[in-house]
Amino acid sequence: MSEESDGKLIEDSLIQLRCHFTWKLLIEAPEIPDLENRIWEEIQFLDTKYNGGIHNLLAYVKHLKGQNEEALKSLKEAEDLMQKEHANQASVRSLVTWSNFAWVYYHMGRLAEAQAYLDKVENICKKPSNPFRYRMECPEIDCEEGWALLKCGGKNYERAKACFEKALEGDHENPEFSTGYAISAYRLDGFKLATKGYRQFSLLPLRQAVSLNPDNGYLKVLLALKLQDNGQEAEGEKYLEEALANMSSQTYVFRYAAKFYRRKGSVDKALELLKKALQETPTSVLLHHQIGLCYKAQMIQIKEATKGQPRGQNREKIDKMIRLAIFHFESAVENKPTFEVAHLDLARMYIEAGNHRKAEETFQKLLCMKPVVEETMQDIHLQYARFQEFQKKSEINAIIHYLKAIKIEQTSFIRDKSINSLKKLVLKKLQRNALDLESLSLLGFVYKLKGNMNEALEYYERALRLAADFENSVRQGP
Template sequence: MELEHFIGRQRERLPGEWLQPCSERLDTAGSYTAVMSTASKESLESSLRQLKCHFTWNLIAEDESLDEFEDRVFNKDEFQNSEFKATMCNILAYVKHCRGLNEAALQCLGEAEDFIQQQHPDRVEIRSLVTWGNYAWVYYHMGQFSKAQAYLDKVKQVCKKFSSPYRIENPALDCEEGWARLKCTKNQNERVKVCFQKALEKDPKNPEFTSGWAIANYRLDDWPAKNDYIDSLKQAINLSPENTYVKVLLALKLDEVHKTQAKALVEEALKKNPSAMDTLLSAARFYYKVYDVDRAIQLLRKALESLPNNAYVHYHIGCCYRSKVHQMLNRREMAFNGDRKKLQELIQLALNHLQKAEEMKEMLEHSCSFLADLYTIAKQYEEADHYFQKELSKDLPPGPKQLLHLRYGNFQFFQMKREDKAIYHFMEGVKIKRKTKPKEKMREKLRRIALRRLHEDESDSEALHILAFLQEDENGQQADKDSERAGRGGACL
């Protein structure tokens, strides 16, 4: 993991050496123990809840496990690994605490302090408030209440300068919360937007705040006008020309008309910062988007050197090779020009990476379906059926579920010659109340099967059942349309 790599650089220190700076600061205030002897645990916790830090921001969704949270934050999403190291150290400390690894959490917070000293020497106190708040919470959960109170008092000493006990309104804190929510949360888009808006209102030309606003604009899917986030990305580049990640994000948003400009931005970013994971991964995504799969694979393989155990990197490499397989299959001359060996090599490369991704992290979206597709092409039908069944066992959204029923139905019909199973899966896909192209394809396949069977036997009960099913589905769709029209009409009254 990239984040673990830069945190681990200093972990060879002895534990005493690692925590010495913190211990020295704590020893300067001998009254902390006395304060804690009279203060109750409840009042301490009440004060802790007023802090602005990762422990009070509700970063993990209620329906999300800690495994899912950690995987999404550190593996699935791209990193902001070059400029926001203190932020990432704080996030890692929070995850370590949630895992019950409080000593490791303290080490991460010590690393965050080091980065703050390096990157913000003129604003150490303000920039350290979140880290100190996290320290207080970790020590509180460790039962070391005097140390928790010590860090709480450090926060209070800064905040009292602004006539506030434990929290202040400051753009740096708004920005820190924005980064944390942008990186950690799934469904808090509006809150992320508010954080960066507040920071920019107080300091509209700040490069870091502008970059955060631009990345938020890029990632949030509820923005009405495309030009809004293109303009914000351009502004971020003007203020932060060294931010290569934002350059690639802009390239990803430029349309076909500006393809040459987009490629120039990506190559400039890669030349400037060739080893940054966020830049590499987003650049690979760009080249996949513009159908330069070989360049995407080259970049992903470079990322794999630093992230050999990242399931998502393996997954994306496998997807690239699968794309090359389908490109070859779509060339009619492939069967006649000796490319069969090349095709088999590509299939094996795709299988290797997708299988490795699946082994590292089960339930990756589409991974089993893609493996089944590749095994079908390779005519290894037993393996293909295994992965189809594995994908069917997943709790998929309606759209992907429909597409899976179409693919598995086709597999049963064409490869396994099991028309009964094909009919079953086509019908299961049609039952899903979602009007999509896969649904229409399944309806048409069922209609053709039924008509063929009736041509062979006018009393075929299965064929009559299929036609009755299709008619019922059509009536249901019409009823839904009528209800929708009535609803719209009522709303206008």
């Protein structure tokens, strides 16, 4: 048999495997450096009993970068860890690693080695109850798939949650499966905070995961944040203090504890924790973004204390906070160019600094992005519309982008704000010119969106009468 036909047979077998090469992980090229950075952070700073999977993902990322020799080293590390961590089920747990080995060797043109790993997978899958030659349905592999999807960003979170749900069907009390499900639920809740009527669902999974993993400080601090979201801050603080007292995963705990303190108003405490964590992970996108938010919060505190009229030292403090926030937001987007929320925070801070050119450049980048969450795109159009209205003094462009935000029909608080902002602008225009046909029509549209049909009809009719009068006057001529 020729080498070409051998390769085709091996490729047909590889497609049947369950591993990182067949899971359709949605990773954009600009996201790879940040993903690799976060993988290394997890390897170094997250205390977990389940380290094998992250080395598998690192191997896949190395392959994407064209570093197949390095990928093989990571897979060897994953294989060794599986033997130590899951000695009683090492062969099943190693199926993903062996499948990845087969794929990497295939891409390197080393077909004999690829076939050797395919044979290893086939030997484990040979069971009377298993109809597949190169794949096996089992909760451990569902779990591995879930962790890989969860690490690869928001586009993958729904699928990650489904994987952990499937794994839990076979073992409701499994601490690892429960942890994965709780974290994916928490992340999905975070995506939907701006959605009206959305019922958050991660609180119970987080409680369950903490009960099954009582020494996991990372889970406890996520539970603390979720309790804070639900107005149960005092109970959340108890879990937070437990997490901080535990030396487990401190770099991760500091990140989320800081978010808790910032939202509570203890911004100095938040900054203290974030700076400690930054010493360990100086390129962390999450840390730079959170530090930027803290400086933004301090700026707002001074503005509120001075009733928006800061002078002297207060003005100097505000300028310093703006510079620091810009530095950290710029660091975040430099390390992760697809981080839409950080780009939006950066654009707002450029506006605070009076740097309208850079604000415009940042908004133009944002308008070309395709966020996972529709509410993010609504917010981009809303903030750009405000920038056009209040800084650029372009009512036409402001109206265009308020309408673009509104036409994304996801019900959200941001969409409501866009409707109200459009209404204020249109009323302002009508005060200057009560016969403005476009403004009358837009006001009718706004009232229609709000469900006030009588007012909507009134303004539509006024617009139609005005249009008819104008047409008659044109026909009659001077």
